[in-house]
Amino acid sequence: MVHCLMDGNEAVARGAFAAGCRFFAGYPITPASSIFDVMMRLLPPAGGICIQGEDEIASIGSCLGASMAGLKAMTATSGPGISLYSEQISFAVGSEIPIVIVDVQRLGPSTGSATRGADGDIQFLRWGNSGGLPVIVLAPVDVTDCFRLTQHAFDLSERLRCPVFIASNKEIALTRESVDPEQLETISIGKRPAPVPGKPFLPFETSPENPVPGFLPIGGETVVRQTSSTHGIDGYITTDPAQIQDFRQRLSKKLLDAVDTYTFFDYFPSASKDLLVITYGVTARSARACLKAFGGREGPFSLLVLKTLWPVPESVIREKAEAAKRVLVLEMNMGQYVREIQRVLDSKEVRFFGRMNGELLAPSDILEACRHG
């Protein structure tokens, strides 16, 4: 038997590298800094670029520039940095710039506690862009997930030309664990769509087959325009309400329509179907531990672990909750994602258990919550 000892941050960095990421920029922040450390050791020897931005705004900005120049780009930060990224995130959403953004969540609000974990940014990641258009957020549970989901993040961000978040947590990022190297599989990463052939290039032109515009890099033989302003398919400002509305619709639909193809989740059924526990991130491990204590299928609840948080994977939530009388949502915050579950399962009793004090929800806490739920 062979194992490697790794923490979540290293796995994110190695996953990014395996996905072909060749540009990273970050600004030091606990608990995300070690992603930068590993990228700094991975990228330059491989001909890639890793830089430390003068601040978070610069870090994500240089990623956007590098991405438009054709490189796969990633940045990593924590809540305070995501706050500063916000305006650039909106840019990436509206102007369809592929980028992977890692949020190693720490206990907030604000600068909060740098070395304590939380899942307090889950709604912020979704709504922290002006305009409110959808984004993709993937939430790893462990080190293996960090490696795997970071690659999926690149695959999605490249194919759909959008920012994709990894919602990590200090308790995954800085927790070391033994991992089976066979489980650290590399996946094939999709490409940015090619432009419509046989026509002059228009930077935001889509085809009937693909709602994602064809891509050519800035700096290539064909001149490319990119802009944060409201633009038409030619990349110039437009004021035409019909065109603008179509564009916004497309930005929404390209992510929402495809969510079933990138819904990542684990489901652990148990003999007792009455109670469904839904959770994500590191809390999933505590819920799994509860089930294990009861020998798996004899557990007091079935467990749905969501790894795609945004767009909300409504199909899988409805399907797994169908037989349940009650649903309990566990979160390392004061109740954020539970709002989505309540919305999707509006005819069911959906309750919340969680806290935000830097401690993991322990299996004993969860069993207690199940009894009262």
Add this chain to the structure above:
Amino acid sequence: MDSLLNPNRPPVFCPGCTHERLTGALDRALGLLNRKAARVALVTDIGCSGLFDTFFKTHAFHGLHGRALTYAAGMKLARPELTVVVTMGDGGIGIGGAHFLAACRRNLDITLLILNNFNFGMTGGQMSATTPPDAVTGSGFLNRLEHPLDICETAKAAGAPYVGRYSAFEKDLPEKIARAIGHEGFSLVDIWGICPGRYTRKNRISPKSIAAQISRRPAFDGAVAENTRQEYGALYRETARHAPPLPPPRRIEAVFIPPSTKRQDVVLLGNAGQRILTAGEILCLAGMTGGLQVTQKNEYNITVLRGPSVSEVILSKERIDYTGIETPSVVIAVGQEGVRRRKGLFKKMPPDGLVLAAEGLELPDCPCEIRLLPFKKQRIRSRDQALAALSVLARKNRVLSSKMLEAALKIRFPSQASRILETIPQCPPE
């Protein structure tokens, strides 16, 4: 050389705006350098200077206010062969001050043209970072209270290797811009102009007064001798060539039989600087050499050499889910701060649990065996005590064996393992 101006989108500046002259000057500069449209990227941000990219048929990237230099940096590092020209206004230089300083310090081969007209033209003529105190602006009396930024002096102080300060009315401006673009490294051109839409309504400014103002300031017209150095991108690539590649994650083979197949929950408690996390890692590696799965969850404050340091290590034959420890099987306590942080843990110890504690620590009551380790008497340094406690554990053949510990030390400290191992016999015998 053909013009790189976009024939379909002529400039739309206010009549008399110097931005229009500069559009032509930049086009002629690129022509003088014989640059092809596909070799040039124009990067702009918000404000009237942000309209520039639409008037050219080059690559274009228009982004957020004051952030143009951030995109330009990524673009230039990704495509060193590209001529990257950034236009910003005096507003952008204010809001993007950190990026401006960083660009000067970094020295990537980017040309920054500052279209300096002393106010926010687009939003109502508010004051900017360069507004003179005696100007009448849309910001009430506020500009009277502030000192205007001398962009060129700031750039020089920040390490810009090429700085020019010119009037938008200078006849040979295209040549001057071409020289700046041709310079290999960061070049800054601060071009003073007129905003007829806002500024000149309430302020007297003319080509003559601009020339006079500039002549009263320190002159900047090219290379700054003391800041001359190698361009960042070239230096980066050259340095990166010598960077050793990061090896793949170390594969640890299971070669020993661990003392027990029972799951072990070990909590290490100490003070920052006592290498608690390192000891936790060693314990993980040791467990892995015994074919065990491991997790290590750490807790510490943001201070580096102050405060508690806590490591929770689980070793198990099975996959570990929850990484916290509610009931430890072993506690290693070598520092008071860690003990204090987890004082509630001791009373939860099972009767067959074990506490290994440095002598002299104040410990809460606990229902299991407490073994005191006379580290002080043995002159074991504070920073080695957690590791020494592991060796005590190993010699009790509890959680890990001596062979597992030795193997772990060799993995973690290949060159120092033998020195560390030498300290182990000093630890108290059973």
